[in-house]
Every structure is written in C-alpha cells, then in structure tokens.
Amino acid sequence: MRISIENLTKIFPSRHKAGENVTAVNDMCIEIPSGKLVGLLGPSGCGKSTTLFMLSGLEKPTSGHIIFEDEDVTTLAPEKRGIGLVFQNYALYPHMTVEQNIMFPLVNMRLPKEEARQRALEAAELVQIEELLTRKPSELSGGQQQRVAIARALVKMPNVLLLDEPLSNLDARLRLQTREEIKRIQRATGITTVFVTHDQEEAMSICDQMVVMKLGVVQQMGEPQEIYDNPNNLFVANFLGTPPINIFKGKVENGGIYIGDEKVGETNVGDQEVFIGIRPEGFIYDPMGALTVNVQNVEVMGRDKTVVSTHPSSTKPTIRSIIDSDIKLPKDALQLKFNIKPNKLFLFNAETEERIYDGR
C-alpha cells in the first residue's frame, strides 16, 4: 500500500502554562512506495515515533493529511487502518501466553477460534517461534519477545507494518541477526513497512528507502547509498557513515578549495567561506599530497587501517582516514600528506550548512 504524507504537523501543547509547545513533526511531506521497507532515521527526539503513531492513528495530527493508497485516513481510528504496530518495548500483554498474544487481534475481529489459532500458528512459524506458543512473555528472551510482537502485528495481515525501534532492546549480535530477519519477513510478505531507528547503520543496511529527520523536519529522502553519496546538508552528511565524516572549516577562492593554505580540490562555485566534508574513505596517501595532518596513531584493523590525526581547521577533535592495509606508511611519521578523492568531498554553506553543489 502506497502511503502519502502531506504537510503533516504535530504540535504537543505544553503541560505547563508558561512552557513552550513542542513541534514534534513539522510540515512533513513524503511518499512511501508500496511494498517497500522504508526507514525513518534521525537522532532521539526528532519526531520519528510521533510520525509512526500518527500513521497508526494513535496520535492525531495537528494538521496535514495521511493517505493510504487513495483513501484519506487522517481521522480514521487505528483498528480501521489495517496496520500492524510493533512498539519499542514490544508491549506484549504479560498475562497472556504467546499464543493468546498473537491471537488477540483475531479474537477482536471475532474470527472463529479454530481459524484464529491456525493463523496464529502460521504467523508464529513465519517468525520461527512456533515452539514458544504456550509460554508467557516473561519467560522469553528479548529477541523472542520481539518476534512475538512482530507475529502479533502480522497476524491480521495488515496493509502496513510499523516498527518503532524494534532492535533497540537487543544485544549487538542479536541486533544484526534480527535486522536480517526483519528484511526477510518483509520480503516474504511484501507488506509496506515503516521502520523507525536512530541507528544509521541499521537503516542503511536493510532499508529500500530512507527518510532522514532532524527536529521534526525531513532533511532528505532516498535510497541509502544515494543519500550517503549525496547528502543534502551538513547534518545528513554528519549523521550517516561510520566512522563519521570529517569536517573542516575552509574557503573557496578562485575555483580552489582550501583548508588553511592547502588546496585540496577544485570547484566552480564562487568565492566564499565553507564547511568541507571529507568521508574517511576519501583520503589517498601521497608523500606529495595536498593536505597535511598531524598523526596521533594508526589503528590497524586487518582489512584496512585508520589514521587518526589532527588538523587545526578540523571542527572535530580528530580526523579519521581509512586507507588500504597494503599501503605502506612511513614509520613513526609525525605528519602525513593526503590527496582527496573529489567525489568524497562535499562543500557546505558556512551559515546555512546546506550543500553547495558543484556546477559541473
């Protein structure tokens, strides 16, 4: 099911008379294509959950519209929207067994008991928990609880599946495993899925499309790789990628990009002060290179190595440059020189922090 979000805004009135209203979601306009896994990504408190709850119908938008296919569902009650929702901490009913939990939506639909049981079993098989059906949620591990929550959301065969940070309560290993699982289930069912996370790696790894948010405002939407390669602004560039992008204060002068006095690239934008973002993988070691950094240490990871260094123009305490492990670096060098790959270097307006695109 295609979802259109039009000018969606949510303002929470302040609890205290003197306090300020909170604009959790601000004029959001996005299209979620049918059958895709879409990630809502942003730092904590940027309005991801609020967006999800408005999609589910649990929160009423202050203004704007939500359209499922061609139907305006903005004011429709949650149970009439045909959605499945998985809460951040699962919200499994603690007094019911796993089977009763999964069957609960079906019982409410007044399905015959036998059919409900059969469908609950199918949903349980889909998430591979069929041998846990008689247990109570308190007797399950975090990962198992999470599967039960997904089964409960899927059992009514929703048109849209909404997941609120479904992996945040799992340990690192299980998180990797479960995100593959979610991808598999989404593929198998073909249900349009919206997946909320604050972890960019998680979003990048499984989403077909990604929406990056900041303070309630959509910053950019697109395929993960596309956003990574072409961030709209400094925030998006900074938020995506591990290790994060390196940012320098610099300037453009006569078609040259300068960090300090060193010319690291060329452009055809006009002379101005800029922020220069360089991805860690955008450094090429070259004894005659353009950019000189003060080496702190070199981390060898096997596959590649990371040069941790400092530079007076860097806006962060350290710069990380990832280079191939085959490349020999001079031992105990205090300074190293790098050339910069042009496609890994982005210019941002020093005031608005918006991307300055090269005219070429």
Added chain:
Amino acid sequence: MEDKQVRDESLAVEENLDNQEMDNQELDDQKLDDQLDSLIEEAVLETESQKPRQKMRLESFKRGAYHEQGWLFVLPAVLLMCVFTFYPIINTFVSAFKVGYKPLDSAYELKWGFENFVRVLRGDTGTGGANFARCFWNTLAFTFISVPVSTLLALLISVALNSIKVLQKAYQTIFFLPYLTNALAMGAVFATLFNVVGTGNTVETVGLINVLLGRTADNYINWINLGSDIWANRFVVIIYEIWSGLPFKILILFSALQNVNKQYYDAAKVDGASKSTILWKITVPLISPMLSYLLITGIMGGMKVYTAVVGLFGESMGQEYEVGTMVGYLYNYIEKGETGYAAAGSLILFGIIMIITLINLYVSKKRVHY
C-alpha cells in the same frame, strides 16, 4: 581501637627495655635477651589472640551465648506482647475448652471439653443471647454480597476516574473522604436515612431513602424499624458496607491503574479491542494482584463487621440480636459474662476466616497474574 592499644603496649615494652638497660649496665646479655624474648612473646601473643577472639565472639553469638543481652533489648516489647497478646490467646483457648467457664470462676476446678463449642453451634446457650447460626449467616450475607459489589463498583469508579482529565484530583478527594469518617457516626447517618419516624397511622416521615424511592406513608418500606424484614435489615447493612468500603478500594485501584503502562492500551487499540475488551481482558488482569488483595482483606474485614450494625441497629443489633454478626456475638457473650461461649465463638470465627483465606489464596494463585 584494640589494634592501637596493642601497638601502644608493645611500644611501652620497648621503652621499658631501654630503661632497664640504662639502669643495670652490668646486667648480663643473656638475662636481657631472656627478658626481651619473654616480653616480646607476651606482646605477640596479645596481638595474635585478637583474631581468634573476634571469631569466637561471632560464633558464640551464633550459638546464642549473647541472647541474654538481646532479650534485654526487646524485653519491653516482649512484656507488652505477653500481657496483651500471648496471655489473651492462651486464655482464649483455656476458657473455650473449660466447660462453663466464667471470668470469676476458678478455671482449675472445671473440666475440659468441647461442650462450649457444641452449645454455641447448637444455639442452646441457655442465657438468651445472640444466636450463633443467625450471626454466622448474617455475616456471610454481608461479606459475600458487599465485598464483591463494592470491589466492582470501586473498579468502575477508578477506571472512570482514571480516564477523566479535568477535576481528577477533586473527585479523588471526594471519593476518599468517607474513609476518614467515624464508623459509628456513619451508621447513625444511615439509620436516619432509612428511619421511619412515627407509628401506625401517624407517620411523620418515611425517611429520605423511601422518599427517593417515591414511597409514601401508605406504602413505605420498613427498612430498620420494628417489625422489619431481616432481608430489609441486611440490605441496609450491605449498602452501608458497600459504601464504606469504597474509598480505600478506589484509592488502591486508582493508583494501580495509574501504574499500568499506557502502551498496553495503545497496543490493544491497534489490535482492535473494544472498550469493554480492554477493561476485562487487559486492565483487570494487569491489576489483578490489587483486586485479589482487596478481595482477601475485604472478606477478612467483612467477617469482623460489628460497629456498622451497632451504629444502625443499636447494641441489641435489632430487636433480639437478629441482625447480629459473629463479632457482635462475641461481644454479646462477653457482656453477659459468658466468656466460655465468647471464646469458643471466637475460635470458630478464627477457623472460618482461616479456611476462607486459604481458599482465597488458592484461587488467587490460579487466577491472578503477578
């Protein structure tokens, strides 16, 4: 502390040695060494004995060697408990099993037996007091009607209270106020509400409740006055018990409701649960520990109803103790000086409460989600 003392002592030993050396230059070395050795030995012994001594203390504490001192600390409490708890309990057993026991008789001359129990249960106490069977059935009727109804009402009220936003605190206060009111005073107020003033053809007022029910002097219901039906009497007591039980139950259930994670309700809404499904399938199970606590304590309290009945019907608990309760029965026989019957009655009551509580615990273990 002790370590330091030991150190000081060994210092003193050394000083002592110095002095001796100064005074007796010609003292031969051998003798000095001997003295030194023995003094050092003493000091060392002293230090080393510290550890075992502490260990010994701990062990002897475990063995109970320090209990004399411990008892001293709890003596006031123990004395009070002996006088006001243990002695009465023992005495209850003694007087219950001594046939025909009265406070002023010498219990030693009476023979042991179950006769008090038999007479209480049969109802032939021969002194014209309250009837045990009637008191028993009254109490059961009061308890097993008023406690469930009152708990259910409290549940509905607290759910309603929990869902309103304006004036929530104000309503909370209003519902809690009766808790602070004296039971006898409330009984008197209830008696007034149900009272019919006047006799025969000259009825002056039929009481507020009759008025509210639209009854007049011709067809009023005789709730509590002379010649009233036992079920009318019981009804008044039950209404009173329901009402007076509400505040505490609402307080407990309301705070239990506030502790329920709101996400369960959100999840249930998404799952398409109706309001009543949410109440009975989600809310009630989630607060079931509190409900079971209220039912158990409510039933235990209900078995001990007394003041309400006195407030409503006076000390005779009706004309001839017909609205009496089990606790009322005990007081009645104590007053008559028939302590043997009162004690036997109280042990029966104890047994009944215990059986009911055990059943309660058994049921709640099966049905309550903790």
